[in-house]
């Protein structure tokens with residue numbers, strides 16, 4: 721909806737001839753960009769070097785991938801349920817209570833990790849545990865993802881099949897499962913001479929979702945480790961300023977740890 725018909729949103733054409741530094745065209749372009757940024761803080765970029773066909777193809781493929789990932793997600797949740805049961809955990813009731821049922825949106829992020837200088841081994845993404853409920857990573861066959869298997873021991877995920885995704889448990893799922901599911905510390909390390917591209921699909925529960933450990937997962941042997949918490953509050957906390965000083969894997973404990981753990985926390989609820 722247009723707010724005021726008299727206000728004209730700046731439209732700036734980026735012609736390749738004007739992109740050469742120091743030319744007249746370059747100076748004029750700089751002036752237009754500066755003015756637009758001063759008045760509006762944004763502007764429309766007309767840049768036809770990237771053809772409409774390439775853009776259309778990119779969005780078509782992205783839609784295809786999103787649909788595939790959405791399909792992938794439901795089997796993954798079923799798999800989780802099965803895994804928990806196979807681990808001997810008495811969770812049949814918990815699921816029959818729909819405790820893992822939630823409404824969520826999937827947000828996606830595309831990443832490009834630049835190849836490091838020759839011969840170097842460089843951090844592409846610092847070590848962290850994921851803050852969404854779970855993540856599915858799709859990479860372009862250039863390895864780089866590493867997971868921490870023991871304290872300080874990193875395992876490189878190489879030789880992933882071209883049709884595989886990597887599923888990561890996030891901190892909220894770890895809290896929900898009373899620590900039984902592990903939210904693995906992971907990072908991206910770059911070596912070699914190729915850039916790496918990846919796409920991550922994050923499961924973000926809707927606002928108001930409370931992460932609550934089902935009572936079936938709490939007993940004398942497995943006291944409740946985390947209090948019930950609002951997912952969004954945890955998410956905002958994890959990306960807040962004070963959280964910067966805290967190790968990523970510790971954030972969940974800082975935010976929601978019950979100290980000491982409680983073996984009958986849910987019993988009378």
Ligand SMILES: O=C(O)CCC(=O)C(=O)O
Nearest residue numbers: 831850857865908918920
């Ligand atoms: O790019 C990757 O392989 C990992 C991305 C990741 O861990 C993240 O975005 O949380």
Ligand SMILES: [Fe+2]
Nearest residue numbers: 849850855906
């Ligand atoms: Fe991650």
